[in-house]
Amino acid sequence: MKVRVLIRPKRGLLDPQGQAVERALPALGFEGFRNVRVGRLVELETEHPERVPELCERLLANTLIEDYEILEER
Amino acid sequence: MKVRVLIRPKRGLLDPQGQAVERALPALGFEGFRNVRVGRLVELETEHPERVPELCERLLANTLIEDYEILEER
Numbered sequence: 265m266k267v268r269v270l271i272r273p274k275r276g277l278l279d280p281q282g283q284a285v286e287r288a289l290p291a292l293g294f295e296g297f298r299n300v301r302v303g304r305l306v307e308l309e310t311e312h313p314e315r316v317p318e319l320c321e322r323l324l325a326n327t328l329i330e331d332y333e334i335l336e337e338r
Numbered sequence: 339m340k341v342r343v344l345i346r347p348k349r350g351l352l353d354p355q356g357q358a359v360e361r362a363l364p365a366l367g368f369e370g371f372r373n374v375r376v377g378r379l380v381e382l383e384t385e386h387p388e389r390v391p392e393l394c395e396r397l398l399a400n401t402l403i404e405d406y407e408i409l410e411e412r
Contacts, residue, residue, distance in 0.1 A: 270342075270379050285380065285397070294393055297384045305344050305377040306359070311370050319368055323359070 265309065267316050268335040271325045272303030303330070313337050339383065341390050342409040345399045346377030377404070387411050 273279040281302035289297050306324050310316065316334055325332040347353040355376035363371050380398050384390070390408055399406040 268344075272379060272381065282380075286382075288397065289393075292397060294386075294389065294397075296386050297382050297393070300380065300382040303379040303381070305346060305379045306356075306374065307346065307377070308360075308374040309372045312368075315368065319363075319371070323362065323366060323368075 265311065265313050265337055267308055267310060267313055267337050269306040269308075269316065269320055269324055270303060270333045270335060271306065271320075271330050272301055272332075274329055274331050277329055339385065339387050339411055341382055341384060341387055341411050343380040343382075343390065343394055343398055344377060344407045344409060345380065345394075345404050346375055346406075348403055348405050351403055 273282070279301050282300045285302060286298065286300040289295075289300075304324075320332040320334070321327055347356070353375050356374045359376060360372070360374040363369075363374075378398075394406045394408070395401060
């Protein structure tokens with residue numbers, strides 16, 4: 265089974281990467297793009313999807329400053 | 339409209355981050371997890387979703403070594 269994990273900075277926390285992208289957009293001619301947030305994507309295959317939350321908590325995400333979301337189990 | 343862009347290393351290209359995670363898993367007691375790939379997630383809001391592919395090609399993804407996928411326009 266293929267699992268996708270989206271990891272991103274918690275709301276309200278500074279997101280320097282997101283802000284850098286957001287500031288660069290108008291100069292490149294991209295008006296009307298806001299609230300840019302940059303996080304990580306981890307894709308993996310497993311027979312134990314029930315263990316993915318534990319994997320996120322212990323290895324993939326720093327839960328002090330990041331949220332994670334598990335997507336699309338096929 | 340909220341748009342999510344998933345950016346990951348092209349298949350067949352070296353993915354050192356993914357490999358590092360994959361090698362660490364058994365030592366942490368996570369057996370049965372394979373093909374780990376680590377990429378980037380960019381979330382943004384825009385009134386111009388038709389311009390997101392252009393934004394990916396020019397700014398968000400390095401299309402020589404990365405693929406991108408546009409997800410979930412709400």
